[in-house]
Amino acid sequence: MISKKTPFILYGGDYNPDQWSKETVIEDMKFFKLANINTVTLPVFSWALLQPNEDTYNFEWLDDILEILKENNIYVCMATSTAVQPNWMSKKYPEILPVDFEGRKRKFGGRVKFCPNSEKYRELSVNLATKLAERYKDYPNIIAWHIGNEYDNYCYCDHCENKFKEWAKKKYKTIEKVNKAWNMNFWGHTLYSFDEIIAPSGLSEMWYGYDKQCTNFQGIAIDYNRFMSDSILECYLGEYTAIKAITPDIEITTNLMGTFKPLDYFKWAKHMDVISWDNYPGLNDDPSDTSLRHDLMRSLKNGKPFMLMEQTPNQQNWQPYNSVKRPGVMRLWSYQAVAHGADTVMFFQMRQSIGACEKYHGAVISHAGHENTRTFRECSELGEELKALGDTIIDSKYNAKVAIIFDWDNWWAVEFSSGPSISLKYVEQIERYYKAFHNLNIAVDFVEPTGDLSKYSIVLAPVLYMLKEDAADNIKNFVSNGGTFITTYFSGYVNENDLVSLGGYPAELRDMLGLWVEEIDALPPDMNNSINFIYKLNPMKDNYTCNMVCDIINLEGAEALAVYGSDFYKDKPVFTYNKYGDGLAYYIGSNPEQAFLNDFALRLAKENNLLLGIEPKECVEITQRNKDNYSLTFVLNHNNDDVTLKLDNKNYINILNNATIKENLTIKAKDVAILKSIDN
Ligand code: GLA
Numbered sequence: 168m169i170s171k172k173t174p175f176i177l178y179g180g181d182y183n184p185d186q187w188s189k190e191t192v193i194e195d196m197k198f199f200k201l202a203n204i205n206t207v208t209l210p211v212f213s214w215a216l217l218q219p220n221e222d223t224y225n226f227e228w229l230d231d232i233l234e235i236l237k238e239n240n241i242y243v244c245m246a247t248s249t250a251v252q253p254n255w256m257s258k259k260y261p262e263i264l265p266v267d268f269e270g271r272k273r274k275f276g277g278r279v280k281f282c283p284n285s286e287k288y289r290e291l292s293v294n295l296a297t298k299l300a301e302r303y304k305d306y307p308n309i310i311a312w313h314i315g316n317e318y319d320n321y322c323y324c325d326h327c328e329n330k331f332k333e334w335a336k337k338k339y340k341t342i343e344k345v346n347k348a349w350n351m352n353f354w355g356h357t358l359y360s361f362d363e364i365i366a367p368s369g370l371s372e373m374w375y376g377y378d379k380q381c382t383n384f385q386g387i388a389i390d391y392n393r394f395m396s397d398s399i400l401e402c403y404l405g406e407y408t409a410i411k412a413i414t415p416d417i418e419i420t421t422n423l424m425g426t427f428k429p430l431d432y433f434k435w436a437k438h439m440d441v442i443s444w445d446n447y448p449g450l451n452d453d454p455s456d457t458s459l460r461h462d463l464m465r466s467l468k469n470g471k472p473f474m475l476m477e478q479t480p481n482q483q484n485w486q487p488y489n490s491v492k493r494p495g496v497m498r499l500w501s502y503q504a505v506a507h508g509a510d511t512v513m514f515f516q517m518r519q520s521i522g523a524c525e526k527y528h529g530a531v532i533s534h535a536g537h538e539n540t541r542t543f544r545e546c547s548e549l550g551e552e553l554k555a556l557g558d559t560i561i562d563s564k565y566n567a568k569v570a571i572i573f574d575w576d577n578w579w580a581v582e583f584s585s586g587p588s589i590s591l592k593y594v595e596q597i598e599r600y601y602k603a604f605h606n607l608n609i610a611v612d613f614v615e616p617t618g619d620l621s622k623y624s625i626v627l628a629p630v631l632y633m634l635k636e637d638a639a640d641n642i643k644n645f646v647s648n649g650g651t652f653i654t655t656y657f658s659g660y661v662n663e664n665d666l667v668s669l670g671g672y673p674a675e676l677r678d679m680l681g682l683w684v685e686e687i688d689a690l691p692p693d694m695n696n697s698i699n700f701i702y703k704l705n706p707m708k709d710n711y712t713c714n715m716v717c718d719i720i721n722l723e724g725a726e727a728l729a730v731y732g733s734d735f736y737k738d739k740p741v742f743t744y745n746k747y748g749d750g751l752a753y754y755i756g757s758n759p760e761q762a763f764l765n766d767f768a769l770r771l772a773k774e775n776n777l778l779l780g781i782e783p784k785e786c787v788e789i790t791q792r793n794k795d796n797y798s799l800t801f802v803l804n805h806n807n808d809d810v811t812l813k814l815d816n817k818n819y820i821n822i823l824n825n826a827t828i829k830e831n832l833t834i835k836a837k838d839v840a841i842l843k844s845i846d847n
């Protein structure tokens with residue numbers, strides 16, 4: 168659990184009392200009680216109030232608020248307020264202000280707008296974090312530290328450029344090695360000294376293409392991303408180390424953003440005690456896509472329960488269409504997080520502000536200023552329910568037998584690649600493969616390419632374009648020990664510098680897959696091909712469509728299961744498998760329609776005995792979390808209609824209403840059941 172002080176689900180959210188009078192704060196305590204709130208996160212954006220100038224700190228107002236919170240038994244996720252440096256600081260130390268991708272020096276404004284390599288920023292933020300930790304180390308109600316807020320600040324200033332030179336020197340040692348890694352003889356870009364290195368931006372090798380950043384030199388751009396992710400992480404780490412020295416027993420986090428491209432969260436996770444993240448789906452988003460993000464966040468720290476640090480109680484302000492959550496949906500999506508491994512359900516925000524851009528963002532306490540709103544009622548009812556659960560769910564484990572390889576370096580490389588197709592989006596592909604298993608209610612973890620695969624039966628690596636050192640060996644080891652592996656087109660092309668491995672794709676995976684790829688054809692959006700099976704492979708159909716890209720494959724030991732239906736590569740293999748050691752390696756050479764992936768997942772699930780005893784139904788999500796002596800089955804009905812499920816001949820109790828359930832479970836639209844088995 169996050170803190171021994173709180174053996175229950177943390178429930179509350181971001182609270183900004185610095186925007187309100189003391190009377191309002193006191194009134195809020197009444198609302199917190201009514202809504203069964205037990206935790207607030209604060210102060211997230213109060214640096215300017217906490218430090219009015221370089222020599223003065225002002226903590227008294229915060230002391231007062233913390234005292235009020237303590238009197239009201241509210242726990243605190245203590246934020247460090249370093250996401251927005253004060254205006255005076257930006258003025259006094261202009262080097263703190265970043266330079267954007269287009270080379271423009273920013274003025275003070277917005278948030279998370281500081282140069283991550285600014286020594287001044289780092290010094291002053293660490294000072295503030297230290298002062299907070301020293302002042303509140305004995306404050307009994309802190310249950311976690313929350314550093315910064317949603318880090319995302321790439322910078323292209325001269326100082327960052329110089330730091331990038333140093334970073335490259337540390338990594339490559341000699342300029343010859345840099346030239347090799349970035350292939351600088353291309354277009355005559357040869358470097359003769361580290362000093363000639365230029366940060367890749369809109370002023371140099373990069374530009375904004377259709378809907379993404381493009382680059383002439385993928386090697387430089389990927390390294391700059393690594394460098395920026397590391398630089399920003401160092402800001403976090405400065406504060407982390409200072410706080411840890413003062414309060415070693417309190418867990419530290421920063422709020423992540425799911426599939427957020429700029430930061431390599433697997434690398435970050437190694438320096439976080441607990442993962443927390445902010446979940447903001449839109450009205451019609453596919454629940455599977457949200458589950459994927461919960462699973463990715465849980466997987467960052469090997470399955471350790473995570474914190475849902477933020478979600479909106481009803482609507483956002485920053486989406487194009489800020490729909491309110493329909494009745495029951497806030498509760499459903501809260502349990503979706505818990506069903507995937509969260510032990511915390513928190514909101515942005517507790518009280519709706521009256522000015523600036525978030526005044527129309529949902530809050531537990533709305534502008535109406537009383538408890539008679541639908542949102543407040545729903546929050547309060549959920550709070551009641553979570554309270555009644557006590558520690559039943561806390562620290563229970565999620566157990567997956569299927570893993571998907573996910574890698575930030577690979578993501579950057581795939582999308583910086585000039586070709587084969589602008590339609591190729593890494594996360595979209597991951598979503599399609601994930602969905603096939605998720606729809607069968609099969610638990611999925613995410614792993615790094617070199618992560619431990621030994622506990623899985625099936626590992627998928629869609630579009631594993633970049634094979635970093637040891638990745639191929641790791642995968643081969645998994646397969647030769649009996650695992651089932653699935654990969655796709657555009658895999659095994661390059662090393663970690665985006666340099667092509669010669670001899671035929673997918674390079675080091677060739678022998679395991681028993682094939683080599685000669686060409687990759689890209690189909691314009693109005694073209695497609697088909698996947699025609701040579702054998703009947705239950706429960707798969709005889710034909711499926713495919714599109715986007717088509718590999719032209721030569722077999723070297725693999726067997727073709729299906730061939731293309733048209734074009735000059737008609738009858739050439741598109742879907743193959745190969746026995747390798749005790750395991751199986753499948754290759755999918757094109758982008759199949761979703762039905763192909765769904766049916767293939769069903770086949771694999773049956774072969775590996777992974778299906779739950781409860782029959783899957785569309786948009787009814789089922790997951791399991793296990794404690795030492797019992798397991799909890801979460802059933803989430805995302806449909807607009809009631810659904811009846813046939814259970815698996817076990818007797819259950821729904822711990823949300825204490826109903827005993829045998830044979831059938833009828834679950835209302837948007838409702839949730841948590842079934843505890845009572846047979847053993
Ligand atoms: C983010 C931030 C919050 C708030 C919300 C609004 O998640 O962390 O401070 O701005 O967005 O949705």
Ligand code: ZN
Nearest residue numbers: 282322324327
């Ligand atoms: Zn900078």
